[in-house]
Amino acid sequence: MWPDTRICELFGVEHPIVLSPMAGSAGPELASAVCMAGGLGSLPCAFLTLDEVRNHVTAVRQITTKPLSLNFFCHEYLEYDESEERAWLDRFSPYCSELGVEPTLGGPSFNDIPFGEEHCQLVEELRPAVASFHFGLPDDSLLQRVKKAGCRVISSANTVDESVWLESRGCDVVIAQGTEAGGHRAMFLSKTVAEQAGTMALVPQVVDAVKVPVIAAGGIADGRGIAAAFALGASGVQMGTAYLFTDESWASAMYRSKLHSARDDGTVLTNVFSGRPARGFATRLTRELGPIAGKPMSFPMGYGVIGQFKAKAEAAGSTEFSTYLAGQSASLGRAGSAAELTRRLVQETREHLSRLAL
């Protein structure tokens, strides 16, 4: 029933709909629900310990053995630098007295190590259908082991150059991530978000540049977007924000409140949350320190500082310091179960494609 079946064949799924791996916002509940509904469920593994990853995969496997994607980050690892954090914290000084925060140093508390030897061994042990990477790809020797373990390899490109680079290094599928997308920009060759293209422009140019199938990401939240992605030449879609609305996501009540009042012009690409550009709801913080701050804290060390202000502000009922990532089509989101959403997306796409037929 799909105009292009390459993604379904490569991943072994019924529908070419990939759940965006949303670190911190979704886990085994959402991944398994999307798998069960015929899409490709994804587990965000960045910032988790190896045991946590193993536990999440086990939790999915108790529900379904359908194809699953594990997503890892390939950012450049930098040692924590206290002087850098102190300089970054200086910019928050007006907020310390206002919110009553007495900040502690030390960086984020989670595991910030990029994909390496131990992750690779874990992938060889767990053998997911798909290994998904963000911020580029791991070293070639590791990547070859991932492929040898039977995983299809996917990663995101923000530019044509990045898509060609990913294909040349062995990606089985390239995700063309347009500027509409919520979450972190992949940008591992591209240096500035100001030059990156929207989904409508990026997808056909990437499709023309690579031979592997292309998954469109960014601004796709309903059947219209999926139909449009196929029209542009994509073989599938990756969707995150639409699934944040579902029962199974980990989005908090405050996060959901922001999602349900989302506007087309309510998000920005900002590096103040984590140190790397990501799209999320505009807040006082993105307006006053960003949206693109010069010399931000190195990724992902920024989370250490912001987390403390977020906690205090949210306790006082404010989301102005919250890192609520979302894409530009958040206003199209709908509550319900992930299974219902997936069914609805498939049905809507079918209707739109039929309506368009001449």
Place this chain on the structure above:
Amino acid sequence: MWPDTRICELFGVEHPIVLSPMAGSAGPELASAVCMAGGLGSLPCAFLTLDEVRNHVTAVRQITTKPLSLNFFCHEYLEYDESEERAWLDRFSPYCSELGVEPTLGGPSFNDIPFGEEHCQLVEELRPAVASFHFGLPDDSLLQRVKKAGCRVISSANTVDESVWLESRGCDVVIAQGTEAGGHRAMFLSKTVAEQAGTMALVPQVVDAVKVPVIAAGGIADGRGIAAAFALGASGVQMGTAYLFTDESWASAMYRSKLHSARDDGTVLTNVFSGRPARGFATRLTRELGPIAGKPMSFPMGYGVIGQFKAKAEAAGSTEFSTYLAGQSASLGRAGSAAELTRRLVQETREHLSRLAL
């Protein structure tokens, strides 16, 4: 043969393809060619004298009586301010000696008056099928006279709020201009380009917000983009950059050379060209003074300064000071006649929509 025929019926055209009015880059030759091919040809009338507009319309009318659109600017008019221009020119001081420019003050040499009484009388005299506005709409009394003259009124929105505003004031069709689009952002309510959405996200949200038909603009350069626009719920498309490549555009040899080497990541939204944000090819100027400069020269006064540096630089073979506006899909452009391009677009769209049918 179109999935939605409202634009064809409203404008009296065969194909729901609107030529973007590209001030300075196209005139009667391109407009008449698009009209003849069944699309809606547009004459950019901003920055022209009334006599020039009349002459351009006459030139089109000698070739075809098909429906034509006249486009006018509705920017806020500001008196020329020499001290402002002097301050803006200060930022160019490093380039004066390098390029041998001895800048003269005085603002741009063209007619920078926004749509007003005299333009309205001209529209009442010429009675084009469509009156197209950018940067909002004229005063209500003028707008009602334009409508009374029998013109369909269209204007561009960068946000849902702007689309609702345009509809409520009487626009017959709203153009949803995504961030991919070349040329000036409409942004008459929206204050910052950082918050504006890409075409993939903007179009369905505007379609949901207004009852009038929506034309998609931004990143659309071939049949894939047109098919995608219809999938998103648009009733037609507006395309500019793709037509810059045609024989009939006024793009210079240097401009065409930039177009033919265009990349997906080669343009930026910048206010250094004119004083208002516009998408064009990144240059040394956009990198060194922008892309979004603080306190730029008031629109359109910036052209006065930049024109002098552009002339000197181009004489020396450099386009680093040239205002070459283009969208993010410029790399998809193809040379040939405007008639050939229009035919090809129609044929491609038909093929894509058929291919997508399940």
